[in-house]
Amino acid sequence: MSQSSHPSAQPLPLAGLRVIDYSHFLAGPYVGRCLAALGAEVIKVERPGSGDAGRQHAHVLDDQQSGYFLQLNMGKQGVSVNMRDPRGKDFMQKLCDSADVFIENYRPGALDRLGLGYAELAARNPRLVYCSISAYGHTGPDAHRAGFGLIAEAKSGIMQMIGTPGEAPPLLRISLGDMYTGIHAVAAINAALLGRVTSGKGQHIDMALYDCLVSMHEYAVQCYTLSGGTVLPEQTGHDMPTSTLYGVFRAADGDLVLAAQVDDAWKRFAALIEQHGGPAGFGSDTRFHTSGGRNAAREEILAAVKPWVAARTVAEVLALMDAIDVPAAKVQRIDEVINDPQIRARGMVMEQEHPRYGTLRLPNLPFRFSGCDTTVHQVAPDLGQHNADVAARLGFSADEIAAMQADGVLFSKQALTSSRQGPT
Template identity: 85%
Template structure:
């Protein structure tokens, strides 16, 4: 795509003082949208995400986890314990529009990087905090990760096979969903700042965000007067028959025939291709309430019908009658999927040491600009000197800070 318009956040400077996943993901998104994102890391080991698999390069020197979450950023590594490092950080934040952090509430106050102090210096600053429980409430002081929020939110309890412990979700739902909500909130405050001239403190909690995801469970419980509690249902949805996962002769697939018209087409197809006589004409099953009431009967028919066929055959039959369905794909199949390739959902970057990298793209699509990030994630402290120079430090001051380890990088 040709760049017809500037990227939406061009001219916005972001200080990414975060680690691991939720915060770095916010920074990655803002960089893709055109912001200048400066990744600030502690000297020595840097972001803890650098120690997270998958590792590549000589002596496993590079983390794929870090490369994915920090592409498009500039790298600064500064020792805040030294007064010169603290002065540099203050100048950097004074020049910034956005500050992103995901430490336990109160941790950055001790470094002089809390919202009260930074906003007093820079009233236009949009300060985004991400934590497990938020900055208020009885649990605000507690540490937590996405796993903790997934368990406490009620989401984990709803998935899995009845009678067995819930499975791990295997994707970082809490971090990523909170991260993209933080991106939305940051953009909202940036827009509001054009009217007020002032930023705000955004307080995002993993636990809050996952509770907000309940499009069904909370309202069912509250509106039923506490009678309706979600339970594990295994491989289908008891309140949306037919909607679930089925095993074919050579793999698994999903079928979404829960809408009345789709069900009628599906049931007629099953009957026409070896299913029970009268299955398609059974008016008991033509409305959702009837299908839910006869769920066990329906599942026994559909499971047997699918099990005798290969995945490709079932999908072809269902495509022919416009009933949504899909194979349960492995990651290698996802990456080879022509739809994913056509949508540019795998980005290729040229790394100076590792060569060509293939990493997941972000799903932003704009008519006037391309948000694909080609700039690889920075080495630890890669842009120290350039950033310090932009902030007004002389070459002599920069050299002294490099020699003393205040500015830390591989070269110094």
């Protein structure tokens, strides 16, 4: 559904704001994508030549785009600027002077050397909201260290809590640190923009992957601190010893999860198990009627539930759980997720028409507003695709733009291809 056809259509929340996305890979580009979906004009700035390193990340389509880049940079305009040329620096300074938000995710200090640090840009544009994303943040003994989401996931204690006891923790296989930090950055940027309404000034937002993942602990930190340092999370494999029954179980034809950890749900669940071939008295055993009792008898409970689930198909177990209103779900593959009627109904796999690749199916963002539609229909830009358009809006003359394009100050794959082909 387009914005214009949305019931009671309103302008997108960030319409009229300009965002400079001077970031690469994942966390920063994800922030830019979210702000574009919310209505901001987002201008993606890339280095000449190869551009954002994310262009070569899976799934690679050609030398200009990858699925990774297409997903994270939809809705943006694209420019590619040679900052080593004074004209390139002048272009970037004018662009940043016109901006409301600047996003970067380089190591602290890296952009200062290019004249794109917060102090220099804010001196020229005091209303600028400048968001930095890094592994450790801009303060502290590790601020100078490089890092990726994997580093933060290991350092944060999250990785140590998952997996099978006695084995090395598994790789998470989703970029939890980058995406969680990214959406926190979106929230912080919007808060800073709201604060600017009354203060008239922007500010520097310093987001760290490590900080965000430590903040994500809903129980591990407080269990340790409030117990005087005696309670540490341990690897438990497929369930949670402090929340019985809550975990992953193997059925005859696949895996599923069960969440019968709440007292009322447990009683319904245990009674059903007994009625359908489980141990006699399982449903009426009052030892299991409290959380503490279930946790103390965890191994006994698992010994009854695991074979009961294993003797049935996933569909059979899910039907029985639905009948008694106990939350349960199949552990789905990605192909099943994409074709899930709920995901289809929510529009969480969106379609875009690309001039080179045809119909693209990519993950949508989870924003849902009653008055406007945040679905992005504009595909991710080619490298330097909007150089001339952006330069013209900044006040550069046609001759200046042509000279910068000819000299590679404003770089584009299209210009490079044309020059190689020669005159026709």
